[in-house]
Amino acid sequence: MSSVTRPRREADFARFPSSTPIVIDNGASTFRIGWAGETEPRAAFRNVVQRPRHRSTGETVSIVGDTDPALMKYFDCTRSAVRSPFDDDVVYQFEYMEYILDYGFDRLGANSEVGHPILMTECECNPSFSRARMAELLFETYGVPSIAFGIDNAFSYKYNQKLGNCGEDGLAISCEHGTCHVVPFLKGQPVLGACCRTNVGGFHITDFLRQLLSLKYPYHTANFTWEKAEELKKEHCYIALDYMSELQIFKNNKEEAEEKTRYWQLPWVPPPKEEPPSEEELARKAALKEKAGQRLREMAAAKRSQKIVELEKQLSYLEELMDQLDEADESEATAILSRSGYLSQQEIKSAISKATQSLRKAKGETNGNEEKAEVSAADKYPLVSVPDEELTPDQLKEKKKQILLKTTTEGKLRAKQKRAEEEALREKLEEQRRAENPELYLEELRARYSELSEKFEQRKRQKVNGGQTNGNHGSSGGVGRGERLNAAQKERMRLLASAAFDRGKGEDTFGMRDEDWLVYNKMSKDNDDDGNDDDESELVRIASKLQEIDPTFVSKSEAVQLTPEPPKVRPLTAEDYRIAIGIERFRCPEVLFQPGMIGIDQAGIDEMVSISLRRLMEDESVKQRLCQSILVTGGSSLFPGMIPRLESGIRQYRPYRSPLKLVRAADPIIDAWRGAAAFAASSKFAKQTFSLADYREHGENLFHRYNIVYSL
Amino acid sequence: MEPEVVRAEMVLAPTLPFKKVQTADKYPKGQSRGRQWKHLRHLLQAADASSMPPDRPNYLNIQSSPSIYPPKRYCDITGFEAPYVDPRTKLRYADPEVFKQIRMLPDEYVQRYLALRNAAVILR
Numbered sequence: 001m002s003s004v005t006r007p008r009r010e011a012d013f014a015r016f017p018s019s020t021p022i023v024i025d026n027g028a029s030t031f032r033i034g035w036a037g038e039t040e041p042r043a044a045f046r047n048v049v050q051r052p053r054h055r056s057t058g059e060t061v062s063i064v065g066d067t068d069p070a071l072m073k074y075f076d077c078t079r080s081a082v083r084s085p086f087d088d089d090v091v092y093q094f095e096y097m098e099y100i101l102d103y104g105f106d107r108l109g110a111n112s113e114v115g116h117p118i119l120m121t122e123c124e125c126n127p128s129f130s131r132a133r134m135a136e137l138l139f140e141t142y143g144v145p146s147i148a149f150g151i152d153n154a155f156s157y158k159y160n161q162k163l164g165n166c167g168e169d170g171l172a173i174s175c176e177h178g179t180c181h182v183v184p185f186l187k188g189q190p191v192l193g194a195c196c197r198t199n200v201g202g203f204h205i206t207d208f209l210r211q212l213l214s215l216k217y218p219y220h221t222a223n224f225t226w227e228k229a230e231e232l233k234k235e236h237c238y239i240a241l242d243y244m245s246e247l248q249i250f251k252n253n254k255e256e257a258e259e260k261t262r263y264w265q266l267p268w269v270p271p272p273k274e275e276p277p278s279e280e281e282l283a284r285k286a287a288l289k290e291k292a293g294q295r296l297r298e299m300a301a302a303k304r305s306q307k308i309v310e311l312e313k314q315l316s317y318l319e320e321l322m323d324q325l326d327e328a329d330e331s332e333a334t335a336i337l338s339r340s341g342y343l344s345q346q347e348i349k350s351a352i353s354k355a356t357q358s359l360r361k362a363k364g365e366t367n368g369n370e371e372k373a374e375v376s377a378a379d380k381y382p383l384v385s386v387p388d389e390e391l392t393p394d395q396l397k398e399k400k401k402q403i404l405l406k407t408t409t410e411g412k413l414r415a416k417q418k419r420a421e422e423e424a425l426r427e428k429l430e431e432q433r434r435a436e437n438p439e440l441y442l443e444e445l446r447a448r449y450s451e452l453s454e455k456f457e458q459r460k461r462q463k464v465n466g467g468q469t470n471g472n473h474g475s476s477g478g479v480g481r482g483e484r485l486n487a488a489q490k491e492r493m494r495l496l497a498s499a500a501f502d503r504g505k506g507e508d509t510f511g512m513r514d515e516d517w518l519v520y521n522k523m524s525k526d527n528d529d530d531g532n533d534d535d536e537s538e539l540v541r542i543a544s545k546l547q548e549i550d551p552t553f554v555s556k557s558e559a560v561q562l563t564p565e566p567p568k569v570r571p572l573t574a575e576d577y578r579i580a581i582g583i584e585r586f587r588c589p590e591v592l593f594q595p596g597m598i599g600i601d602q603a604g605i606d607e608m609v610s611i612s613l614r615r616l617m618e619d620e621s622v623k624q625r626l627c628q629s630i631l632v633t634g635g636s637s638l639f640p641g642m643i644p645r646l647e648s649g650i651r652q653y654r655p656y657r658s659p660l661k662l663v664r665a666a667d668p669i670i671d672a673w674r675g676a677a678a679f680a681a682s683s684k685f686a687k688q689t690f691s692l693a694d695y696r697e698h699g700e701n702l703f704h705r706y707n708i709v710y711s712l
Numbered sequence: 713m714e715p716e717v718v719r720a721e722m723v724l725a726p727t728l729p730f731k732k733v734q735t736a737d738k739y740p741k742g743q744s745r746g747r748q749w750k751h752l753r754h755l756l757q758a759a760d761a762s763s764m765p766p767d768r769p770n771y772l773n774i775q776s777s778p779s780i781y782p783p784k785r786y787c788d789i790t791g792f793e794a795p796y797v798d799p800r801t802k803l804r805y806a807d808p809e810v811f812k813q814i815r816m817l818p819d820e821y822v823q824r825y826l827a828l829r830n831a832a833v834i835l836r
Contacts, residue, residue: 087752110730596783599830
């Protein structure tokens, strides 16, 4: 991680007379502030704000610009993201703008009111509401006497014109953080009507790179921060002269592609190799386990004996109570009963029997269970044997219920017995057949197995194809477009649709009558599965049989895998920790030329030149003059290979062999500020500003016609 | 405040000498300001309605038009040229190996690849 430098606080604010303008280059990526007439801005920092919470004091603080990650541990950044006041290239969030201006003026050394005129840069055709709010902010909060707004690309062009890189008539192609602009200049003034803007810039390139890498290497998503992606972009990305042929190189030619690929090795510590435990280790571990097991067993035994003791105590108490009741007479009996908490003698008796049963169980005796079964049979159906006449109506109902229960349980028992008998018979027959002719038997078995497994797989495939979308959705009840429904689902849909619409026109009154719900009875509930069950069980049985007797048998399910498995989880090796940036090197900056790659439906920068020239509506000689002094500026134009590619791109739109000259700005990043500083230092600057009085007088309408004159 | 934080001068001071109105007074604590700031789209729409002669260049006028060339189709996973589209996921792919990989991708990754191209399905 590169070291982050934060600007120092300047100390010479008071030295400048109040007529010296302060020059601010308010860019979407960096904010630069300095004095007019100088060559370097005093302070430059990233144009972002974050507002985390300080952990120890709990207050929310504002931090402007890049931060040292080591110091960020004192702050809680969970609810504060890094925010920018810009959207594309227009300022719309003035709260953050205020924090940034605070910091900017603070770094410049302001300690009393900012009483200097300000020259601030903006984008082409900045909307008037943005200008108005900026003016309001500067006038009201900072006490600035007068302001001027200028276009940053125009300042850059004028500065380079003075240096001789471009002429009075020319074209400026500027690739910035959030946008790209093409501005034609005629007689030194930008022609705003012929300007052209595409909403792709350095930000989109970095974002594209970051997302591509994190999709390709999902384990390392945390490493691909935005700042790291920017670093990678600045260091490794280039623009291919011919995109399609570069793609072909990477696709076909392995060595050349290897040369062009860059690798980033993340720190990786191989996991410590585990040695197979030695004999002593094993013995020791076994002994420990034995001891632990024994301890557990002792504890269980102790608990059991404790439980037995308790139960015996309770039993004896209850029996005592019974004796007392027997001996005592009426009134005493009720007193004893109320004291003990039982309501009647019956209850006490049942409690005693329960206690004895649990006691027996705890002691591990089994004859209690059998007795219980018999007892329960007689208990459960006590009324069955009693003839009808002796019972009350309630008891009659009870008796009917009990008869039903009894018959069903008996029926179940009988069915189980019959099945067991059938099994035994079948087994015997099979053994006989096998004994007679082992070969034939084996053949038959194998044939039957393959037949069944075919049927099974086919059914499974049908179900899978009919009910699955993209392999990972859990519900099978939902129906999407374009999927084959199996017969049951089709039937269900048909019934529901007809039930809903057969009513009559108008509202849907399904469900108002009880009979409506019977529709659900008509639907088959996954009748596939019932049919499957028998086949499935037979399949399993045959498989197990085959495994026993046939040495060459391999179960179908092990051999074939229908659906490919998702990428297996295997231990990560050093390979996985090496991030390869091959094709992304030139794929990401290509977005400037083909914004369609990230879904933005606008023209790329080479086509923007032709659009701009067309909007100019001048004749050919003027266009030729313009194309002979094209300036390439802006931070995102620093990719290697930008100029040759632009040239070949623009040549496609110009007449054959017309002259074309592209020059890169002297310093594409700071030239805008330098141009603005030179402009502010000139004597004519004061006439171009507007003051608080003007603003109060005209309001926002002032900005509809406000444009400064750049030629000096 | 920890000494190193103070030394690094990271944090903005709550009151600054050159300001007529301090931030804390302008944006009192406790009020959620998240929804006060309208997005640029809405502001531009509002500005459109107000008086602005259409012949003068304004922010929306100078936007570049869609490209006259049809967009080239690139593979979503590898970046090569992609003549094929997977009908189930709508991802573009270059050759059969990539297709196998696409079919094994979990749904989340499919949507992220589509989002790179601004083609993801957004359910609101």
